[in-house]
Amino acid sequence: xxxxxxxxxxxxxxxxxxxxxxxxxxxxxxxxxxxxxxxxxxxxxxxxxxxxxxxxxxxxxxxxxxxxxxxxxxxxxxxxxxxxxxxxxxxxxxxxxxxxxxxxxxxxxxxxxxxxxxxxxxxxxxxxxxxxxxxxxx
Numbered sequence: 001x002x003x004x005x006x007x008x009x010x011x012x013x014x015x016x017x018x019x020x021x022x023x024x025x026x027x028x029x030x031x032x033x034x035x036x037x038x039x040x041x042x043x044x045x046x047x048x049x050x051x052x053x054x055x056x057x058x059x060x061x062x063x064x065x066x067x068x069x070x071x072x073x074x075x076x077x078x079x080x081x082x083x084x085x086x087x088x089x090x091x092x093x094x095x096x097x098x099x100x101x102x103x104x105x106x107x108x109x110x111x112x113x114x115x116x117x118x119x120x121x122x123x124x125x126x127x128x129x130x131x132x133x134x135x136x137x138x
Contacts, residue, residue, distance in 0.1 A: 035107075035121035045130035046138050052077055054123045058114050081137045097131040 042050065055075040060066040065075040073083045073091065084091045084102065093100040105113040106127060112118045130136075 035118070035124065037120075037122035037125045039122050041122070041126055041129055044138075045126055045133055047081060047130065047136065048138065050126050051130050052080060054119065054127065055080055058119060058123075064114065085135070092131055092135045094131060094134045097128055100131050103128055103131060 045051065055065070056077065060075040060077070060080070065073055067074065067076065073089075074080070075083065090099070090101045092102060097103060103124070105111060106119055106124050108118075118124070
């Protein structure tokens with residue numbers, strides 16, 4: 001096979017490979033655009049006042065993230081913060097909030113949490129803002 005034929009065969013495949021890598025490597029860069037919060041979020045997000053109620057209403061309910069049989073994480077009020085901040089689990093990533101497992105699951109289209117569907121935009125925006133503010137136990 002001549003050099004010219006090899007180039008014509010390999011170049012389109014290489015180009016498609018580069019495009020594929022570019023498209024799939026950026027999937028977590030942004031929150032979905034379809035979800036828009038129309039409320040003003042607090043300047044400082046409080047774990048106890050803003051984040052815990054989201055967990056209590058949507059996550060730490062019977063059969064989900066409560067008690068002993070809580071899946072991978074228990075989000076009951078008394079242990080939620082310590083559970084989220086477990087080293088090596090990646091639930092909360094204050095350096096790269098988009099890569100926080102908790103946030104990723106809340107905005108996921110394929111494996112949403114809660115399983116009945118994504119939380120409303122204001123709840124996910126509030127959670128994301130809390131993580132960006134270094135996820136303090138306040």
